[in-house]
Amino acid sequence: MSGDGWIPTVCYQCKAECAILARVEGGVVKEVKGNPRARGKACVKGMAGITSLYSNERLKYPMKRVGERGSGEFERITWDEAMDIMETKLTELRDRGEAHKFTYSMFPHSVTDPKWRFVNACGGFISTGLPHCDSAKIMAHMHTFGCFPNHHIAPMYYAVPKGGLMILSGRHPFGCLDDACVPSHILDAKERGAKLIVIDPIFRAEAAKADWWIPIKPGGDAALFLGVSNYLLANDLYDKEFCDKWVQEGDMDGLKAHLKDMTPEAMSKICGVPAGDIIKLARMAAEAPSACIDAFKSIMYGNGMDWGHAWSIFLVITGNLDNPGGQPLPEIAPMAPVEPVPPAPDVTELGYHRTGPDRSQFDSYKFFLQPTWYAAQAIKDDTLKVFFASECNPALSEMGSGEWRKAVTMKDENGDYKLELLVVTEIMPSETMKWADLVLPDQTNFERWEMLYMPWWYNYGHCAALCQPVVEPIGESRHANRVFIDLGKRMFPEYFAFKDDVDYYDIELAGVGMSVKKLQENGGLWSPGTVGFRKYEDAGKFNTPSGKIELKWNMYKDIGREWPSPELPLEYRRGEDEFPFVLVNFRTIYLNNTGAWSQNNAQLRDPVSGLDANPCLLNPIDAERLGVKSGDVVTMESNSGQVKLPVELTEKIIPGCAGIIHGFGQTMGKVACRGSWVSDNELISDAGTTLDEQDLRGGEAHVTTRVRIYK
Amino acid sequence: MKQLSIMVDLDRCIGCKTCIVACRNHHGLIDHEYDMPGEIPYYLRVESKSEGKFPEIKEDSWVVMCQHCKKTPCAKGCEEGAITKDVQTGIVLFDREKCTGCGECVEKCPYKVIQFNEKENYAHKCNLCYDRVTHGLDPVCVETCLTNALTFGEKEILLMQADAAGKQVIKKLSAQSIVYVKTP
Ligand code: SF4
Numbered sequence: 059m060s061g062d063g064w065i066p067t068v069c070y071q072c073k074a075e076c077a078i079l080a081r082v083e084g085g086v087v088k089e090v091k092g093n094p095r096a097r098g099k100a101c102v103k104g105m106a107g108i109t110s111l112y113s114n115e116r117l118k119y120p121m122k123r124v125g126e127r128g129s130g131e132f133e134r135i136t137w138d139e140a141m142d143i144m145e146t147k148l149t150e151l152r153d154r155g156e157a158h159k160f161t162y163s164m165f166p167h168s169v170t171d172p173k174w175r176f177v178n179a180c181g182g183f184i185s186t187g188l189p190h191c192d193s194a195k196i197m198a199h200m201h202t203f204g205c206f207p208n209h210h211i212a213p214m215y216y217a218v219p220k221g222g223l224m225i226l227s228g229r230h231p232f233g234c235l236d237d238a239c240v241p242s243h244i245l246d247a248k249e250r251g252a253k254l255i256v257i258d259p260i261f262r263a264e265a266a267k268a269d270w271w272i273p274i275k276p277g278g279d280a281a282l283f284l285g286v287s288n289y290l291l292a293n294d295l296y297d298k299e300f301c302d303k304w305v306q307e308g309d310m311d312g313l314k315a316h317l318k319d320m321t322p323e324a325m326s327k328i329c330g331v332p333a334g335d336i337i338k339l340a341r342m343a344a345e346a347p348s349a350c351i352d353a354f355k356s357i358m359y360g361n362g363m364d365w366g367h368a369w370s371i372f373l374v375i376t377g378n379l380d381n382p383g384g385q386p387l388p389e390i391a392p393m394a395p396v397e398p399v400p401p402a403p404d405v406t407e408l409g410y411h412r413t414g415p416d417r418s419q420f421d422s423y424k425f426f427l428q429p430t431w432y433a434a435q436a437i438k439d440d441t442l443k444v445f446f447a448s449e450c451n452p453a454l455s456e457m458g459s460g461e462w463r464k465a466v467t468m469k470d471e472n473g474d475y476k477l478e479l480l481v482v483t484e485i486m487p488s489e490t491m492k493w494a495d496l497v498l499p500d501q502t503n504f505e506r507w508e509m510l511y512m513p514w515w516y517n518y519g520h521c522a523a524l525c526q527p528v529v530e531p532i533g534e535s536r537h538a539n540r541v542f543i544d545l546g547k548r549m550f551p552e553y554f555a556f557k558d559d560v561d562y563y564d565i566e567l568a569g570v571g572m573s574v575k576k577l578q579e580n581g582g583l584w585s586p587g588t589v590g591f592r593k594y595e596d597a598g599k600f601n602t603p604s605g606k607i608e609l610k611w612n613m614y615k616d617i618g619r620e621w622p623s624p625e626l627p628l629e630y631r632r633g634e635d636e637f638p639f640v641l642v643n644f645r646t647i648y649l650n651n652t653g654a655w656s657q658n659n660a661q662l663r664d665p666v667s668g669l670d671a672n673p674c675l676l677n678p679i680d681a682e683r684l685g686v687k688s689g690d691v692v693t694m695e696s697n698s699g700q701v702k703l704p705v706e707l708t709e710k711i712i713p714g715c716a717g718i719i720h721g722f723g724q725t726m727g728k729v730a731c732r733g734s735w736v737s738d739n740e741l742i743s744d745a746g747t748t749l750d751e752q753d754l755r756g757g758e759a760h761v762t763t764r765v766r767i768y769k
Numbered sequence: 770m771k772q773l774s775i776m777v778d779l780d781r782c783i784g785c786k787t788c789i790v791a792c793r794n795h796h797g798l799i800d801h802e803y804d805m806p807g808e809i810p811y812y813l814r815v816e817s818k819s820e821g822k823f824p825e826i827k828e829d830s831w832v833v834m835c836q837h838c839k840k841t842p843c844a845k846g847c848e849e850g851a852i853t854k855d856v857q858t859g860i861v862l863f864d865r866e867k868c869t870g871c872g873e874c875v876e877k878c879p880y881k882v883i884q885f886n887e888k889e890n891y892a893h894k895c896n897l898c899y900d901r902v903t904h905g906l907d908p909v910c911v912e913t914c915l916t917n918a919l920t921f922g923e924k925e926i927l928l929m930q931a932d933a934a935g936k937q938v939i940k941k942l943s944a945q946s947i948v949y950v951k952t953p
Pocket residue numbers: 069070071072073074075076099100101102103104105234235236237238
């Protein structure tokens with residue numbers, strides 16, 4: 059422990075992992091602020107992190123389930139017992155030749171996360187584990203310009219020049235999921251004369267500051283930008299020089315042919331944006347010195363891959379790759395491997411859990427992550443037997459959470475649970491914990507060691523930040539990384555020969571000439587401080603198989619998906635009569651939607667400092683048709699579930715849509731379970747209902763569904 | 770007259786409430802273990818206003834804290850003399866020792882920013898981070914504001930800065946010592 063004063067560490071109230079300073083006085087954290095060495099800001103969740111640390115609901119001891127799964131009844135056990143339970147089950151699984159039927163759902167803080175190492179050492183796992191939301195974007199960027207998976211990486215707003223366009227498409231950067239300094243950087247860029255364009259069915263904080271708010275039909279982003287691209291090509295307004303030099307031969311002609319009929323007029327019919335506005339956007343993009351797009355919710359639709367493809371095409375034909383104000387191509391800092399490295403599972407051989415009618419079609423997409431919804435399918439199929447979860451919340455905050463909850467309570471003919479062991483690490487009660495066999499008390503970011511190596515980090519693109527304990531841990535809590543290093547030492551000593559987590563980080567940091575101690579001495583951060591621009595010019599190539607930008611995705615030739623389709627996702631195109639509204643679920647700055655830490659945080663759930671209610675937002679035009687007024691309680695129903703909630707009328711939502719906030723509905727915890735709050739995921743059935751199409755379009759319907767509403 | 774002040778830039782405030790939580794932490798306003806939503810005192814609050822019909826909508830957000838009024842209705846209401854306007858800084862200060870807990874100031878404050886501690890029977894509110902600003906630091910809300918929407922300084926200087934940036938003072942939000950500005 060470093061004593062009193064302002065101590066650098068890293069926030070983990072959400073996955074942005076901002077570098078912060080914590081003020082410690084007499085062994086107690088009193089205040090938090092952004093670390094100025096990292097252009098420091100911390101958001102409201104980060105500030106309220108102290109309330110999570112000192113909540114009297116902190117889990118303090120390991121616990122074992124005593125009632126049925128889902129009853130939430132536990133008894134206290136020792137850490138030794140907990141370790142024995144996990145070791146016994148995993149060893150048994152391996153001895154049965156089923157080691158791959160173990161999966162760990164987590165958010166790896168870096169590719170070097172020791173939990174991930176543990177999973178690999180276990181001998182392969184079925185790839186249902188990682189919760190993820192924008193893998194369609196990652197895959198699209200990789201396919202097109204070989205960009206390293208830049209999960210959550212935002213355009214570098216601090217680099218947007220005067221006149222540059224910042225386009226947010228279903229994205230809420232003022233909600234801080236990239237880095238808490240992003241909102242001020244966007245506003246600074248605006249003050250420099252950049253333009254902010256917000257494309258969203260709901261008018262939110264970004265739209266309030268935007269130069270132009272473009273309301274759109276949910277899922278219409280691909281159509282909108284294909285229309286823009288059509289106009290740019292048809293009118294010779296694209297960056298010809300850039301394309302001639304960098305785009306794979308033949309692709310521009312192919313693109314022109316593919317986009318021929320996707321005129322602004324034709325696309326307007328799909329996305330609901332007037333053709334004149336599509337043309338205006340295209341002209342603005344052609345005239346601007348730079349344009350970038352940031353999208354998030356819109357990439358989580360069943361047509362996410364089409365949108366990712368259309369987005370990539372737009373960036374390429376406007377020449378906005380790795381230029382100031384365009385799409386950054388991140389670099390990876392050379393962390394040292396901790397030898398010997400356990401081999402990663404061969405997912406091609408072990409398979410994914412995609413369970414569409416024609417699995418082979420989906421398999422061609424080569425996703426490296428799959429949503430945990432597939433875990434439910436895998437449990438039913440007896441291909442998943444042990445499930446661990448850290449910093450994620452499949453019982454509540456992922457699509458098809460109902461499916462998941464059902465699956466984990468399914469029993470075989472002997473009356474045993476089909477899923478043999480469910481382990482959850484948590485810092486305070488979460489919905490998922492209710493179903494766990496084993497609950498391991500985790501540590502907050504104020505109590506643990508962790509090296510955050512983030513190739514996607516906003517500030518400099520690549521860096522290392524040190525999360526260090528600033529106070530003594532509460533109870534017997536142990537950080538998940540330390541737990542799985544210890545379990546690794548028991549089970550796979552060859553792969554866990556280092557001393558502890560700090561030693562592990564030291565080895566990795568040696569790759570950049572750093573160590574934990576040096577990081578401590580230097581304000582908790584390491585970064586070369588630059589990512590540079592147009593790195594492909596220095597390299598003379600892009601990181602694709604051809605070395606050129608590949609607009610045409612030849613790898614999907616067999617399934618006829620070389621070019622993007624403008625169609626809305628199937629979930630929106632069918633069932634319109636029965637379910638007239640499109641559900642738009644959105645996030646806010648007050649919630650890290652997966653974590654019990656922000657759902658059950660007194661300051662974040664306070665009506666003055668956070669968010670206290672989750673009403674259904676409706677446009678007055680729709681409300682009048684339904685005969686409802688603000689405050690009326692309505693039933694909202696999809697083809698998979700229903701919830702009851704009050705209505706709030708607002709001009710801020712596009713007619714035909716119903717808005718609710720994602721991440722509510724927790725029934726555990728004194729603060730979280732107050733009031734009639736509902737979870738959107740009760741309504742979002744699962745990807746399963748439209749898999750026939752998603753298998754073709756490579757999307758995952760995290761957020762897409764239609765609903766009906768009645769009093 | 771001497772007056773320290775905060776300028777609130779409506780072009781930049783996004784209503785995120787980061788300042789509220791930062792202020793609470795700094796002033797120890799929350800018992801992290803036991804406080805429940807709806808019961809936690811606060812020295813700032815966020816207000817917002819939207820206008821127009823879909824899709825032509827405008828919305829502004831801003832924060833309201835003690836306005837450190839020129840004529841201090843709260844001080845006038847306090848018979849104990851627990852509330853004073855500091856001559857050095859223009860900050861309206863509460864003296865907890867002198868406060869008898871009559872609650873008169875809470876009634877008199879036109880901006881409804883005075884908090885009352887029922888358990889220990891005293892009134893309290895934003896003191897413009899007196900202990901910080903008199904040592905050369907910015908108030909906590911100013912330092913932590915997510916978007917740098919807040920600026921601290923002498924009121925006259927802030928008004929000059931606003932003018933130079935082409936921003937207008939929004940008189941109807943406060944004609945007191947917290948200055949609200951926006952590009953017209
Ligand atoms: S954005 Fe996330 S990591 Fe950053 S301060 Fe806010 S909660 Fe913490």
